[in-house]
Amino acid sequence: RSSASKPLAPTVIGTPYDYIIVGAGPGGIIAADRLSEAGKKVLLLERGGPSTGETGGTYIADWAQGTNLTMFDIPDLYESLFTVTNPWYWCDDITVYAGCLLGGGTSINGGLYWYPTDEDFSVENGWPKSWTNHTPYTSKMVQRLPSTDHPSTDGKRYLEQLEPVLAQLLQGQGYSQITINDSPNLKDHVFGYSAFDFLNGKRGGPVATYLQTALKRSNFAYKDHTLVSNVVRNGSTITAVQTNDTSLGPNGIIPITSNGRVILSAGSYGTARILFQSGIGPSDMISLVEGNAVAAKNLPPKSDYINLPVGMNISDNPSINLVFTHPSIDAYDDWADVWSDPRPADARQYLKDQSGVLAGTTPKVNFWRSYTGSDGQQRYMQGTSRPGASLVNTSYAYNASQTFTVTTYLSWGITSRGRLGINTSLTGTPLVNPWLTDPVDKAVIIQALEDIISTVSRVEGLTLIMPDNTTTLHDYVDNYSPDAMGSNHWVGATKLGSDPSLAVVDENLKVFSTDNLFVVDASIIPKLPTGNPQGTLMSAAEQAAARILALSGGP
């Protein structure tokens, strides 16, 4: 159920804007805040509706009725997002998980938040040299949105039984414990408590921070429930965006000023689709748009099509789960009932002052290690561990109340790539899966899994239950379902670079062969960072806003 919303800010209808930003995820919100701070007249359009209580959201669990704590405020309801019967907040025209509500992915994600490493923004990781000094932008991000590794408002950590178990396991492999975001560049043989972008025991992120400052400005307007299908252009010049809301302008068209700009921040699948529907991208994707009677009418003349590698060379972290049991663990019923019937004492505690178990999502401990593959390429492995296990396939008898899961990802340095695009219904979808297509990536993740389990016997009471001893790790990885291997960390669909045969946007995030169309979202990131991507993305969005403001010719 998507609820009608109260307006968050006055919308100025029918007047041209300096900047129209499409999509209120982390990329769009940060760009909107920084551009409106600079005095530009900014319109932020979002296809979904409100999320957190602060934004007018009303999707509240029965046990939290009478509060304004929605599903998107209470961190621990993260697991329920995947199990409730009417999950209206997922985009219904994208075949992978994507949030279609205010905040985009940051309103429905696990909240894991890593300050970027210098290597994340290195030339080796695909960034132009001019982008590598990320520190001023990362500092701006941290100032607005500091991370926490103890999200409960009483400062205590809850449900941390697996920390001493993992500490014993990993110390046997030469790992040391650190406070992860205190030393972002240390990502080899380290572990620590998971860090989040939560504030005051609630989901925080850009919605609770950057958006709130933007909303206070009279030169900023926000409009939700507004779907942008394409940009309107005159050759290389964008003049307006086409929406589905005819109350916003003739035929739903909203214009920009004569030197105005449009920024696409609709996420990896959303931005690619808008580009295809604007006649920008590979010819096979534009052909699919031509085949759709409604969308075809909005395409520019064929002579204005712009051939760019939109959707090519994408990556996402391949991830493989190991499931263990240990007598000290409370698997928390794998969070099965937190939406409908949470543990009463925990619900009471959370409602009282946003403290306790429910103030955090499920990950508790993270760790990293560097590997060099047989191709000489360095790669990082990230481990994310949580109490509980959603899918256990084992021949062993085990105690389900003592399970925990270690999800093993490959990140920085992976060489596998895929392709994303649309199908004949214009639904966004992976066209070529990007996980472990390069055998060296596969060999490295198998090595990483072998290393993680190499010291199990040294930890008293610890048992690996999945995979069991009827499966080799090699077969386990070989037979792992691609549907379970994805991590929702798509990057690269409109990556930045200097060569339009390999990249879609230039160093200033301007789409090649256009005068005034930009992209600021996860799709500009050329290669995966070391950890979950939102920290790198938010730092990149800070840098993007500064570059766009500095670029001559604009408003």
Ligand SMILES: Cc1cc2nc3c(=O)[nH]c(=O)nc-3n(C[C@H](O)[C@H](O)[C@H](O)COP(=O)(O)OP(=O)(O)OC[C@H]3O[C@@H](n4cnc5c(N)ncnc54)[C@H](O)[C@@H]3O)c2cc1C
């Ligand atoms: C289930 C899940 C868990 C995740 N967990 C983590 C995690 O723990 N840590 C981490 O770092 N990352 C995590 N991620 C990834 C992270 O959330 C994304 O990388 C990030 O949100 C991408 O931001 P974005 O700005 O590119 O796009 P999005 O966050 O996807 O935002 C795009 C916005 O644009 C809107 N939009 C789309 N199309 C249109 C249109 N045509 N017109 C108008 N509006 C439109 C959407 O509704 C949405 O609000 C997770 C992602 C998912 C799906």
